[in-house]
Amino acid sequence: MTDTAASSSTGGPSGKKDTKRGFFSRIALFVRQVLAELGKVVTPTRRELVRFTITVLAFVVIMMLIVTALDFLFGFGAGWVFGR
Structure with a gap:
């Protein structure tokens, strides 16, 4: 599961403190997730x-x-x- 797996009712990651991420932190997380998904692509x-x-x-x-x-x-x- 990724950092943003929403298994709780608040939409936050399970088992972690509900902390707000900064703007640039969210963008960096998004880019990391996009690159991870692109690594799964099979030509x-x-x-x-x-x-x-x-x-x-x-x-x-x-x-x-x-x-x-x-x-x-x-x-x-x-x-x-x-x-x-």
């Missing part, structure tokens, strides 16, 4: 990256087809209801 392999890219592109194409079909249907319906 995908080339094969995974290609697979992810193809998956996203396929999803976008499918969503474009669905939106196009709905647009056509609603346009046709509006034309039928209100006349052309």
Whole structure:
């Protein structure tokens, strides 16, 4: 757990005195936590990256087809209801 794990009702770290941190101390803590999280990042392999890219592109194409079909249907319906 990090220094800011909120397990008590006051939102402070558990088992420590409830002391206020200074402005720069909070910024330094944030930067340390960001760097720690960035250290956990795993870069995908080339094969995974290609697979992810193809998956996203396929999803976008499918969503474009669905939106196009709905647009056509609603346009046709509006034309039928209100006349052309």
